[in-house]
Amino acid sequence: MAYLEVLGLRKAYATARGRTEVLGGVDLAVDEGEFVAVVGYSGSGKTTLVSLVAGLIAPDAGEIVLDGAPVTGPGPERGIVFQQYSLLPWLSVHDNVALAVDAVNPGRPARERRRLTEELIALVNLTPAAGKRPAQLSGGMRQRVAVARGLAMQPKVLLMDEPFSALDALTRASCQDHLLRIWGERRTTVILITNDVDEAILLADRIYPMTPGPGAVLGPAIEVGLPRPRARRHLSLEPAYQKARQAIVDFLRANRRVA
Amino acid sequence: MTHATVKKIVLPLLGVIAVLSLWTVLSQTVATDLPSPARTWRESRRYVLEPFFKDGEMNQGIGRLAFYSLVRVGKGFALALLLGTPVGFLLGLSRAFHQSFDPIVQFLRPISPLAWLPLGLVIFQKSEPAAIFTIALCAMWPTVINTAVGVRSISQDYLNVGRVLRLSRWKMLTKIVVPASLPYVFTGYRLSLGLAWLVIVAAEMLTGTPGVGGFLWQEYNSLVYSHIILSVVTIGVIGFLLDRLMGVVERRVRVA
Numbered sequence: 110m111a112y113l114e115v116l117g118l119r120k121a122y123a124t125a126r127g128r129t130e131v132l133g134g135v136d137l138a139v140d141e142g143e144f145v146a147v148v149g150y151s152g153s154g155k156t157t158l159v160s161l162v163a164g165l166i167a168p169d170a171g172e173i174v175l176d177g178a179p180v181t182g183p184g185p186e187r188g189i190v191f192q193q194y195s196l197l198p199w200l201s202v203h204d205n206v207a208l209a210v211d212a213v214n215p216g217r218p219a220r221e222r223r224r225l226t227e228e229l230i231a232l233v234n235l236t237p238a239a240g241k242r243p244a245q246l247s248g249g250m251r252q253r254v255a256v257a258r259g260l261a262m263q264p265k266v267l268l269m270d271e272p273f274s275a276l277d278a279l280t281r282a283s284c285q286d287h288l289l290r291i292w293g294e295r296r297t298t299v300i301l302i303t304n305d306v307d308e309a310i311l312l313a314d315r316i317y318p319m320t321p322g323p324g325a326v327l328g329p330a331i332e333v334g335l336p337r338p339r340a341r342r343h344l345s346l347e348p349a350y351q352k353a354r355q356a357i358v359d360f361l362r363a364n365r366r367v368a
Numbered sequence: 369m370t371h372a373t374v375k376k377i378v379l380p381l382l383g384v385i386a387v388l389s390l391w392t393v394l395s396q397t398v399a400t401d402l403p404s405p406a407r408t409w410r411e412s413r414r415y416v417l418e419p420f421f422k423d424g425e426m427n428q429g430i431g432r433l434a435f436y437s438l439v440r441v442g443k444g445f446a447l448a449l450l451l452g453t454p455v456g457f458l459l460g461l462s463r464a465f466h467q468s469f470d471p472i473v474q475f476l477r478p479i480s481p482l483a484w485l486p487l488g489l490v491i492f493q494k495s496e497p498a499a500i501f502t503i504a505l506c507a508m509w510p511t512v513i514n515t516a517v518g519v520r521s522i523s524q525d526y527l528n529v530g531r532v533l534r535l536s537r538w539k540m541l542t543k544i545v546v547p548a549s550l551p552y553v554f555t556g557y558r559l560s561l562g563l564a565w566l567v568i569v570a571a572e573m574l575t576g577t578p579g580v581g582g583f584l585w586q587e588y589n590s591l592v593y594s595h596i597i598l599s600v601v602t603i604g605v606i607g608f609l610l611d612r613l614m615g616v617v618e619r620r621v622r623v624a
Contacts, residue, residue, distance in 0.1 A: 165528055183531040195525035199547040208543060212533040262533065 110174070111138035112298060113162075113266050118171035120157055131157045133324030134171065137317060139266065139300060144292060146301040146309035147327065148357060149319030155302045156192065158319075159270040162300065163189050176265055185213045188264030192271045194255040196243040202254050203239040206230055209261035229257040232291060249280040253287060260291075266298040273308065285311060286341060293338050306361075310335070310353050311344065318357050320364040328364070331356045403594040411594040425578055426586045430602050437568050437579035438606070440496075444503025445564040449557060452508035456515025456556065461545070466516070477509045481567040485574050495575035499568075506567045510559035518552025519545060554621045558614035565607045580606075 115137035121130040131154040139145045149155055160166045162173055164183040173180040175187065188209075196205050207226045214222055230239050233253035243251055252272060259267050272288075273281045285308060292299065292312070303309050309316045310333055317327040334349040344350055388405050395404040403411070412430075414421070419431025458465045459473070484505050488498030526548055530540045572581030584599035 163532060165531065183528070183534070185533055187532070189528075189532055191525060191528070193525060195523075195529050197526060197529065197544065197547070199550075200543075208529075208535075209533055212535060212539075 110177075112141040112143075112176060113137075113139040113300075114174045115162065116172050116174075118158070118161060118173065119169045120154075120161060120166070121169055129322075130324045131322055132161070132168075133322075133326055135325070135327050137300075137327055139298060141298055142296045144299045144301070144312060144314045145330075146303055146313035146316045147319055148303055148306055148309045148316055148361070149325065150321045150361070151304050153319050153321045154325040155304075155319060156270055159189065159268050159300075159302055162266075163187050163268055185209070185262035186265045188259040188262035188267045190255045190259040190267065190269040190272045192274065194243075194251050194275075196251060196254055196258070198243050201240050201242055202230060202235055202246070203227075205243070205254055206257050206261050209258045213261070213263050226261070229261050232260070232294075233257045233287065247280070248276050249284055252276060252280075252284050256288065256291065260295065260297065264297065266300060269299060269301045271302055271304065274304065281308075282341065288312060289339060306354060306357050307345070309357070310350055311339065311341065316353065316357060318360040318364075328360045331360075401593060403597065408594040408597045411592070412598040415595070415598060426583060428578065428583075430580070430598065433578065433580050433583050434602055434606055436577075437572065437581065440499055440572075440577075440579060441503060441561075441564045441568045444500045444567070445507060445561055447500060447504035448508035448560050448564060449511060451504060452511030452556070452560065453515055453553065455508075456512040456553070457519060457545075457549075459512065459516035460519025460549070473509070473512060476505075477513075479506075481506045481570045482574070485571060489575075495577050499571040499575055499577060502571050503564045503567045507560045507564035510563065511553070511556035514552045514556030514559070515549065518549030518556075521552070522548040551618070551622045554614075554618040558611065558618050561610055561614050562607065565603075565610055569603060 115135060118132055118135040118137075119130065120132045121128045135158060137145075137147075147155060147158065157166070161168050162180065164173075164180050164187065180187070197208070200208065203226060206229050207222070210222050210226045210229070214225065217225075227236070227239070230236055233256055235250060235253055235257070238246060238250060243254065246254070252275075255272065256269075259269070273284050276284060289312060301309065301312060313333055315330045315332055317330050319325050319327055331353055333353045335344065335347060335353075391402075392404050392406075395402040395407075415430040419429040419434075421429045422432060455469075455473075459470060460466075481502050484502045485498060488501040488505075489495065492498045492501060522545060526544050530544045535543065568579065569581035569584065571577075572579040573585040576582055576585065580599050580602050584596055584603075587593075587595035587599070
């Protein structure tokens with residue numbers, strides 16, 4: 110059994126025109142230390158999948174097992190980087206990260222927790238901004254605070270829900286590079302949800318394409334045969350890159366919603 | 369003259385002049401018992417220019433009278449916040465509490481200060497605590513309701529952060545619920561202060577305690593009508609200043 114196993118996950122929402130099935134039996138397996146991406150069109154149910162794995166909402170059917178234990182509710186072992194960051198605007202960068210550090214390390218002395226917090230802020234290169242409030246930061250900086258907070262949860266798996274979708278293209282690229290470097294240092298198990306095929310190939314070991322809803326399911330996983338450490342330059346010229354890209358695009362095209 | 373100064377100074381000044389003219393015309397035509405602006409100023413000068421003189425219990429400078437009223441309002445307002453804030457948080461946080469007490473809140477809210485005051489006098493036997501009781505009971509509702517609305521409109525995103533971190537109830541309250549609802553709470557405080565000031569006049573008139581409201585009623589009974597106008601203007605000016613003051617506080621909280 111894989112480290113994180115998702116089996117036959119179904120979720121429907123009641124709408125004005127009856128029930129709409131968002132997820133129609135999603136299967137997903139992630140190994141420890143693996144970086145997996147789920148790629149799909151906007152509105153196909155990706156955020157629903159993240160919320161289910163995070164335990165923020167309950168599935169109608171199916172199960173989620175992490176490290177041998179079934180998921181029944183939210184918890185820091187499934188750390189999450191929210192799509193809109195959800196930083197607490199009344200807390201400084203330091204305090205936003207410290208909130209998570211303190212929550213998962215209640216037994217440790219205050220000095221050690223402080224050191225952990227500062228370490229994480231340094232990891233995302235935000236030490237000079239540690240005293241600032243989120244409103245004083247650029248979008249890219251906020252995004253990095255959210256990553257630091259996600260890592261502060263010391264998660265078994267870090268869930269990232271379209272973490273870069275609110276950023277402009279240049280900032281987005283620099284944030285992806287940051288994430289690539291951080292993941293290289295930490296090797297946290299990651300599930301990245303994205304609608305950007307190139308982003309998925311750059312970052313992930315394996316990519317699950319998602320069919321557009323209603324009743325979305327995941328296609329067979331596509332291996333990204335690119336060696337690590339990866340660098341953005343010339344990556345798109347690699348045959349392995351183009352092969353993975355072709356496979357994903359073919360799957361998404363073939364399963365396109367008939368309008 | 370720039371466009372901005374016209375808007376900020378000249379136009380409001382025109383408004384004041386228009387009202388004063390209307391007042392003068394009325395006092396000389398329809399309502400001849402109404403003192404004209406000039407007469408009001410002549411008879412009120414000493415109260416304004418020596419605001420802290422004291423010739424007797426009810427014959428004092430307007431600054432002194434306003435101070436008594438402000439102290440009374442301060443006490444009543446403080447009591448209103450002390451009662452209203454926790455009730456508001458409970459209404460917002462607990463469905464059961466909301467279902468139990470929201471009908472009572474809705475029922476108590478529209479009751480006039482004039483109705484509460486006699487009850488306060490019965491309970492406390494003295495006018496001072498009765499007045500404070502009345503102010504608190506009338507002024508607390510905006511705090512209660514705004515706090516409850518503030519708690520209920522906290523973004524689900526913030527609550528999800530707390531859920532993922534499995535924050536304790538206490539931490540959830542102090543780190544997320546209270547700071548997230550603070551702007552609403554302070555809007556409630558500002559409205560409550562406005563109400564408290566509104567109620568003070570009624571409370572003082574009925575109890576005859578020294579203060580702007582008490583002075584107003586006494587001067588009515590002594591037929592010194594110009595002093596009624598002096599009191600009315602004082603009440604208006606102080607009410608305006610209080611609102612501005614709370615507006616500044618409110619904006620600070622919103623930025624934070």
